[in-house]
Amino acid sequence: MKKILVLGSGGQIGSELTMRLRSVYGGANVVAADIKLPLIDDIMQSGPVEQCDATNAAQIAEIVKKHNIDAIYNLVAILSATAEKNPMLGWNIGMGALLNCLEVARENKCAIFTPSSIGAFGASTPLDGTPQDTIQRPNTIYGVTKVAGELLGDYYFTRFGVDARSVRFPGLISNVTLPGGGTTDYAVEIYYAAVKGEKFSCPLKKGTLLDMMYMPDALDAAINIMEADPSKLIHRNSFNVTAMHFDPEEIYAEIRKHKPDFVMEYQLDDMRQKIADSWPNWMDDTCAREEWGFKPKFNLQNMTVDMLDILSKKFGK
Secondary structure, three states, X not given: OOOEEXXXXXXXXXXXHHXXXXXXXXHHHEEEEEOOOOOOHHHHHHOOEEEOOOOOHHHHHXXXXXXXXXXXXXXXXOOHHHHHHOHHHHHXXXXXXXXXXXXXXXXXXXXXXXXXXXXXXXXXXOOEEEOOOOOOOOOOHHHHHHHHHHHHHHHXXXXXXXXXXXXXXXXXXXXXXXXXXXXXXXXXXXXXXXXXXXXXXXXXXXXXXXXEEEHHHHHHHHHHHHHOOHHHOOOXXXXXXXXXXXXXXXXXXXXXXXXXOOOEEEOXXXXXXXXXXXXXXXXXXXXXXXXXXXXXXXXXXXXXXXHHHHHHHHOXX
């Protein structure tokens, strides 16, 4: 990768991935794009920025040609719980942006990364040690778009030679940008509540195990898979990746080691609980480790220390 376009630079992943890519490849070589401008100051001031509606293929193509782009990070999507409230929007945004990116990549000989998700699995998938290759029958529109996206990525690779690669992200935990409507969002929001001294209302019940990953590891995965030797990739779309799995009681207990007065209660969200119950307890990411050297640095313990430290500084606590 020499010249990179990040679509969705204003989102939870995009806002951080854009800056990480600029630190690796140089600010001038990473174009940040989003439908809404301005973006955060760091992005606006550290490299080129373009306004782009990813459902408009002509806009994407114009930016690719203008900046001589050779790799596209397509981060455009409506997250799981939000998409369930408006399934057509979830489909049109998720699939519209992806098809446009794949076509632009085909026409301009670009590589493309599009994240898949733990949401690509469903209740009929093995919940413990979910294999790399297994049944995928999700019961959300978000999950359906992710499965379709994986298949399209492989199709464009085998049919047209487009270098499409992807990982199935678990829940992502960030100290920079709040998520927007995901089933695993509680694992971010709980840290904010703890630092602010607020009681936290958990939308998922005790015992709800879910795979999670700290954002620094997710950013490394998104970059490293695109830098991987293609001759060693048996899979492409999409690799299981994970770093830890826990239920609400476990993350609550870990936070209380540092914030003993922190209080959590349960206020269940039936829709999010139904989605969470259909997702794996934990995924087997052996293929990612063997094919391109995936290796996360953070677990629940050292992530909690880092999250609380950074958020405490952010909020002056």
